[in-house]
Structures are given as structure tokens and as C-alpha cells.
Amino acid sequence: MIAGVIRRMVLWRGLEEWTAEAARVEIGDDGLRATGTQLGSHRLPYRLDYALDATGPGFATRHLRVAAAGENWRRSIDLLRDETGRWHCNAQQEGEVALAAPGLAAEAAAAGLAAPGFTAEAAAALGPEALDCDLGLCPLTNLMPIRRHALDRARGAHDFTMAWVSVPDLAVHADRQRYEHLAPGRVAFSQPTGFAAELELDDDGLVVHYPQIAERV
Structure with missing residues (x-):
């Protein structure tokens, strides 16, 4: 059970990439559950369905299930963070498609299937400090x-390591991110790559506008 649950149905549309997304979300005082569908054309046309359980302490991820499919191919991952903070991933794929292998990047790199730019060393950095997908x-x-960290409401800045799932290939690797409070409902997002954006949020902390990525419908 999630204490103090709020139920939302949220729609987004892509800005620079064509995407359409719908999510049913249950947000509580200390966690959330969600199911959603994303349609996109990034690299090639795809449909993606996901189920997220982030009911660990402080909204920490417990489980993310994702299935992606396109013309003559499909793939899925079950991404789990256990009680010790270790990440596990079961990946499956069918059909031939010019995409990186799904699953943890360290395993893909060992098999010579890692996405360009992602290394086994980067994947190995996905340790207990990574709380979120x-x-x-x-x-x-x-x-x-x-x-x-109530960054939508209170001053502060925090650095995170995320279990980032690229789409539509579903490769999973460590990604460094920084969030900083700017004003109520506004948070700065940045990465070491130089990408930065100012996120506009609603009263529940859900994104209303994410420059270059998506906006609420």
C-alpha cells in the first residue's frame, strides 16, 4: 500500500522527437506506482509499455518492467533493485533489428554488444548508491x-547516479544527473555531457514542460 495516495492520468507529447505518452500514476507520501505506454520514432518506429514500482524508501525504485516492439521485432527487460541495493536485469529479444542489446550494459559489453559510447566500466558504476531508474x-x-528531496518546493541541489534505460533498445547503464531547486515548481536538470534543462512541475512533482523532451497535453 502507498500512504496518502493520489491517482493521476497524465499525457505528454514530444518536442524535438515525435513521441506520445500516457501514464496512470499512483503517488503516495513516500513512493509511486505507474503503468504507461510510449509511442515514438526515435531511431525507428516503436511502441513501449512499462510498469514501475518505486515504493522503496524515499521513492526508490524496486522494479521496472519494460516491453518494446516494432516491425518484426520485440524485446523486454525486467529491472530489479534488491534490498542490498544491487541491480539485476533479465532481458529478452526476438527478431533482427539494428539496435544495441537490451539489458545491463556491463553484460552487453562483455558480449561485444554494448551501445556506442557505453562501457563496462560505466555499467559497473551502477552500485547501491543508484536508487532510481x-x-x-x-x-x-x-x-x-x-x-x-522535495526539490520542487525547497532549496537544495543533489547529484544522482541513475539506472538509465535508453529507448527503444532498452540498454541499461549508469547515468550521472544533477537536480537543483530554482523556485517552487521549477528544477534545473543537468548532466556531465553538458545537457541542461529547466523543468516545470505541477503540484505533485510531475513534469509539465521539459525543454527539448516533452510537454503536458
């Missing part, structure tokens, strides 16, 4: 680190 092009998963 982050699904590519999905505004929902920004909520967990923001709500954990």
Missing part, C-alpha cells in the same frame, strides 16, 4: 529524485 524520453521518472 530513468526511462528514456519519459518525463515520469524525473519525479522520484525530485520528490525524495
